[in-house]
């Protein structure tokens with residue numbers, strides 16, 4: 543069977559809750575997007591986690607709850623939160639850096655946790671560890687093996703930058719050996735710590751991205767791995783849609799800020815805030831004031847925050863609109 547990547551349009555009636563239950567982490571990755579000045583340093587209480595999850599629960603919609611941090615397994619009540627999320631009808635995922643603190647594999651079960659996702663930025667310690675920290679590759683791989691052996695569905699997230707793009711294809715044999723079911727390839731964003739680095743040092747060009755990522759995804763899919771990667775560049779004439787307008791995504795932080803667009807997370811323009819366990823819509827100039835602006839460059843926030851990513855012709859017209867960062871291609 544020939545594997546062809548398809549763009550997965552935003553699905554009406556589906557909602558995704560990206561729930562940062564704390565911002566603390568044992569690692570200090572080069573591209574970490576957590577910004578404690580903007581996202582707080584709190585760790586949510588059990589009561590807050592339960593009440594905040596209920597704010598977004600809607601049995602009429604397929605709802606995905608993705609637990610994030612910081613490192614979410616550092617929260618001792620994560621197993622409780624997973625259980626409550628399941629009771630509220632969510633499809634539940636935990637994104638971990640691989641350390642799996644607090645005996646997560648023992649304290650929860652594959653019946654409650656639908657997917658356990660591990661971040662790896664290289665197929666070996668030589669590539670991964672300069673980005674994520676010394677010894678991280680070994681620990682992460684050992685815990686992937688443990689999780690798979692217990693019966694958890696495991697996925698891996700790989701954040702592509704100039705530092706590891708050339709190693710991406712070597713992930714395929716590793717993922718097969720580890721029996722990983724899903725592979726998420728992400729593009730490095732200019733948020734958090736990455737915003738402080740010279741973008742030429744880390745960001746891949748359009749050519750570099752298109753020369754490598756779709757082909758690696760196709761080969762991985764042929765071998766039975768389901769691969770998801772961001773669309774990033776639209777072809778001229780291809781339809782642009784802003785997820786902030788056509789889909790429901792909530793990026794929830796422990797200081798109560800709730801964003802609809804991940805590109806906005808470094809700025810106090812969150813559309814909503816959770817106050818006293820209630821979801822409050824913010825007034826004034828907020829992220830959602832920008833979502834409906836129609837520009838030829840595609841994503842408005844990309845144009846405002848990282849204009850270097852846009853190429854223009856000699857008449858000043860954008861060559862390729864930038865897609866919504868939440869628009870994905872899937873193959874496999």
Ligand code: SF4
Nearest residue numbers: 567569571574612639
């Ligand atoms: S594991 Fe995640 S939260 Fe922790 S430093 Fe790395 S990117 Fe940041």
Ligand code: SF4
Nearest residue numbers: 784786803841866867
């Ligand atoms: S990334 Fe751009 S297109 Fe997507 S939600 Fe944000 S502003 Fe809208």
